Amino acid sequence: MIIKEEVRKALESGMPVVALESTIIAHGMPYPKNVETARAVEKAIREEGAIPATIGIIEGEIHVGMDDDELEEFGKRKGVLKISKRDLPICVAKKMWGATTVSATMLVAEMAGIKVFVTGGIGGVHRGAETTFDISRDLRELGETDVAVVCSGAKAILDIPKTLEYLETEGVTVLSNKAKTFANFYSLSCDGPVDYSFDDPKEAAQILYEKEKLKLKGGVLISNPIPEEYALPHEYIDSYVNQAVKECEEARIKGKDSTPFLLKRIVELTGGKSLEANIALVLNNAHVGAQIAKELAILRKENNL
Numbered sequence: 499m500i501i502k503e504e505v506r507k508a509l510e511s512g513m514p515v516v517a518l519e520s521t522i523i524a525h526g527m528p529y530p531k532n533v534e535t536a537r538a539v540e541k542a543i544r545e546e547g548a549i550p551a552t553i554g555i556i557e558g559e560i561h562v563g564m565d566d567d568e569l570e571e572f573g574k575r576k577g578v579l580k581i582s583k584r585d586l587p588i589c590v591a592k593k594m595w596g597a598t599t600v601s602a603t604m605l606v607a608e609m610a611g612i613k614v615f616v617t618g619g620i621g622g623v624h625r626g627a628e629t630t631f632d633i634s635r636d637l638r639e640l641g642e643t644d645v646a647v648v649c650s651g652a653k654a655i656l657d658i659p660k661t662l663e664y665l666e667t668e669g670v671t672v673l674s675n676k677a678k679t680f681a682n683f684y685s686l687s688c689d690g691p692v693d694y695s696f697d698d699p700k701e702a703a704q705i706l707y708e709k710e711k712l713k714l715k716g717g718v719l720i721s722n723p724i725p726e727e728y729a730l731p732h733e734y735i736d737s738y739v740n741q742a743v744k745e746c747e748e749a750r751i752k753g754k755d756s757t758p759f760l761l762k763r764i765v766e767l768t769g770g771k772s773l774e775a776n777i778a779l780v781l782n783n784a785h786v787g788a789q790i791a792k793e794l795a796i797l798r799k800e801n802n803l
C-alpha cells in the first residue's frame with residue numbers, strides 16, 4: 499500500500515483525513531466532469547482543514563492519496579476495473595488499474611487508519627432484488643468495516659426501503675444530518691425514516707468516538723441530503739430512473755455493470771441535470787465529512803485514542 503506522504507504525516511500526527519473513492523470518478527461520471535469533481539471535492543475537504551485521500555489501484559499498487567495527474571488518469575483511462583472487495587486481490591496480482599467502490603475503499607481506508615470517507619451515494623439493494631439477488635457488497639462492508647461513510651443515502655436507482663432494512667440487519671448505525679428522513683440522492687423526498695438526526699458535526703463525531711471506544715465492529719452511515727437549491731423534484735427524476743432501470747433489464751445488463759449503465763443513462767435522459775445534482779451532493783458531503791473528521795480528530799486527541 500502506498501500512502502501519499504502528506505496523508506501519512508497527517509495520520510501520524512492525528513490530523514483529520516478524509517478518504518474518497520475512485521469508482522465515482524472512473525465509472526460514475528463522464529470525463530471531464532468526473533476529474534473536475536474529484537479535484538473540487540479534494541479542495542472542499544482542504545478548505546475545511548482536513549486532508550483528502552483518494553483511494554485507487556495503480557498498476558496493482560493500492561494508493562491512498564493521489565496527485566492531480568493520477569486523478570486525471572482515473573478519469574479518462576480506458577479499461578480501469580471496478581473493484582469491489584472480491585476483486586481487490588485479482589487487480590493487485592494482475593498489476594492492473596482499479597477504481598475502488600465504496601466497499602473496497604472502506605477496506606483500504608480501515609487498513610490505512612482513516613476514519614471518515616465521503617462519497618455520493620452508496621450501493622444498496624437493487625429494485626427487483628427479490629429475483630436477481632443484486633445487493634451491493636457496500637452494505638455488508640458497512641456491517642463489518644470500521645469507517646464512517648458520509649453520503650446522500652443510497653443511489654436513486656435502488657430500492658431504498660429494502661436498503662434500510664438490510665442496513666438494520668447488518669447493525670449499521672445510521673445518522674442523518676439535519677433531517678428526519680434518509681437522504682434520497684438527487685431529490686429531497688422521503689423513502690424511509692432515520693431514527694437519529696444530528697444538527698452539529700460534533701454530535702456525529704461524538705457518536706463515532708463512542709463507537710470506537712466500545713470497539714463495535716462495522717461502519718456508520720451518515721446520510722446528508724442534497725442542498726435544496728440543487729435537488730430535483732422526485733416525480734421528475736423518478737420517471738427517468740424507472741425508464742433507465744427498464745432499459746437496463748431489456749439490455750440484460752447485470753451485476754457490476756448495472757450501476758454505471760444506469761447512472762450514465764439517467765444523465766442522458768435528464769440532459770445533464772442528474773449529473774449537476776450528483777456533483778452538488780458530493781461536494782456538500784465533502785464539507786460535512788471533513789467537519790466531522792475534524793471534530794473526531796479533536797476528540798481522539800483529547801482522549802489519547
Ligand code: PSU
Pocket residue numbers: 519521522525526527598599600601617618619620621622633634635636653753754755756757761776
Ligand atoms: N456514488 C455515486 N456514484 C457512483 C458510486 C457511488 O454518486 O458511481 C459507486 C460507488 O463506488 C458504489 C458503487 O460503491 O457505485 C456501487 O456499485 P454496485 O451497485 O455495483 O455495488
Ligand code: MN
Pocket residue numbers: 632633634635753754
Ligand atoms: Mn451489485
